[in-house]
Amino acid sequence: MLQIQAVLRTEKEMEWWLSMPKVELHAHLNGSIRDSTLLEVARTLGEKGIIDFSDVEHVIMKNDRSLREVFKLFDLIHILTTDHATVTRIAKEVIEDFAAENVVYLELRTTPKRNDSIGMSKRSYMEAVLKGLKAVSSVDIAFIPYNEDATSLIRSLPTNVECNGATRKKIYVRLLLSIDRRETTTAAMETVMLALEMRHLGVVGIDLSGNPVVGEWITYLPALKFAKEQGLCVTLHCGEVPNPKEIQEMLDFLPQRIGHACYFQKEDWEKLKSSNIPVEICLTSNIRTASIQSIEVHHFVDLYKEKHPLVLCTDDSGVFSTSLSKEYKYAASSFGLGKMEMFELAKNAIEYIFADGSVKNDLRAIFASETKKLNL
Ligand SMILES: CNc1ncnc2c1ncn2[C@@H]1O[C@H](COP(=O)(O)O)[C@@H](O)[C@H]1O
Numbered sequence: 537m538l539q540i541q542a543v544l545r546t547e548k549e550m551e552w553w554l555s556m557p558k559v560e561l562h563a564h565l566n567g568s569i570r571d572s573t574l575l576e577v578a579r580t581l582g583e584k585g586i587i588d589f590s591d592v593e594h595v596i597m598k599n600d601r602s603l604r605e606v607f608k609l610f611d612l613i614h615i616l617t618t619d620h621a622t623v624t625r626i627a628k629e630v631i632e633d634f635a636a637e638n639v640v641y642l643e644l645r646t647t648p649k650r651n652d653s654i655g656m657s658k659r660s661y662m663e664a665v666l667k668g669l670k671a672v673s674s675v676d677i678a679f680i681p682y683n684e685d686a687t688s689l690i691r692s693l694p695t696n697v698e699c700n701g702a703t704r705k706k707i708y709v710r711l712l713l714s715i716d717r718r719e720t721t722t723a724a725m726e727t728v729m730l731a732l733e734m735r736h737l738g739v740v741g742i743d744l745s746g747n748p749v750v751g752e753w754i755t756y757l758p759a760l761k762f763a764k765e766q767g768l769c770v771t772l773h774c775g776e777v778p779n780p781k782e783i784q785e786m787l788d789f790l791p792q793r794i795g796h797a798c799y800f801q802k803e804d805w806e807k808l809k810s811s812n813i814p815v816e817i818c819l820t821s822n823i824r825t826a827s828i829q830s831i832e833v834h835h836f837v838d839l840y841k842e843k844h845p846l847v848l849c850t851d852d853s854g855v856f857s858t859s860l861s862k863e864y865k866y867a868a869s870s871f872g873l874g875k876m877e878m879f880e881l882a883k884n885a886i887e888y889i890f891a892d893g894s895v896k897n898d899l900r901a902i903f904a905s906e907t908k909k910l911n912l
């Protein structure tokens with residue numbers, strides 16, 4: 537009986553975190569796939585004899601992975617998902633999943649991939665992602681920044697709308713194109729050129745990600761500089777492993793945001809704080825990959841106390857079996873923060889999004905109306 541009551545209490549508690557409006561700024565498409573979809577795709581490839589399903593199932597369901605193992609898993613995920621139809625499917629599902637937990641603004645990042653053997657170019661990969669966005673039907677989605685046609689007019693309704701008595705959820709989506717650290721300067725530049733060509737379709741920036749022990753900062757710098765000059769926003773995975781020289785160079789570049797900041801030393805914190813660069817904090821990801829030894833010593837605490845710009849994010853909700861609601865609940869319970877404080881934290885993230893001022897205004901209005909509903 538007591539056990540049932542505890543379960544009910546936990547469920548009720550989770551409901552609140554689910555219903556709170558949230559802003560997600562650090563989510564990798566291929567890291568955010570539902571386990572069920574990944575298993576289904578793997579099973580189909582197993583039946584066709586392309587992979588050995590039993591081996592793959594074991595890898596997908598494993599939960600405690602080191603950072604090295606995470607990147608091995610990504611190589612496997614990419615084998616499973618990198619065809620146009622699957623990319624479209626996962627893009628649609630990932631957006632639906634974020635919208636279902638009341639993420640009202642999502643910046644989804646993905647690495648455009650080229651695979652000549654199946655006729656995939658970086659552009660056709662991105663077109664498949666966009667097809668997924670257009671296929672979303674369970675929620676209203678606004679992803680085209682300019683009201684160029686009638687459809688996008690409908691799609692840019694500012695708040696959740698009433699439909700047959702029920703409120704339909706509404707999510708803004710913007711895209712970031714990732715440069716993988718394995719890529720060459722030329723390949724990185726191709727990604728930036730593609731981002732520029734796709735700006736009118738909701739691409740707002742560039743991310744640098746991939747295995748942090750691979751590659752050199754100097755390789756990506758020309759493309760990142762060019763992106764910045766052209767007015768694209770840039771976010772960097774920074775300090776996921778100890779690399780003092782690279783961390784300093786990245787901070788000197790003055791990106792619009794950074795992700796992680798785990799292995800920062802005194803001079804890195806000083807530079808970060810004086811330049812006020814917002815930090816995307818991914819708690820579960822940092823703990824699972826052991827980039828941070830335990831939640832009690834996470835740099836969230838210091839940054840939060842100092843009112844440094846920060847935003848809670850999932851990183852890879854599929855790979856780390858998390859969700860943005862869980863990340864908020866985790867932070868609240870780990871750091872002793874109340875619901876009001878967490879709501880404020882979520883609301884402040886609006887200031888660090890890469891979309892334009894009109895989207896920020898709409899989001900501020902959404903948060904203001906939700907304050908009343910949530911009894912805060
Ligand atoms: C755990 N911390 C992390 N650190 C660095 N890069 C990461 C990452 N998690 C994900 N990625 C990057 O995102 C890709 C998967 O999504 P997309 O194929 O782009 O959609 C990974 O291959 C890696 O390059």
Ligand SMILES: [Zn+2]
Pocket residue numbers: 562564745773795851
């Ligand atoms: Zn990441």
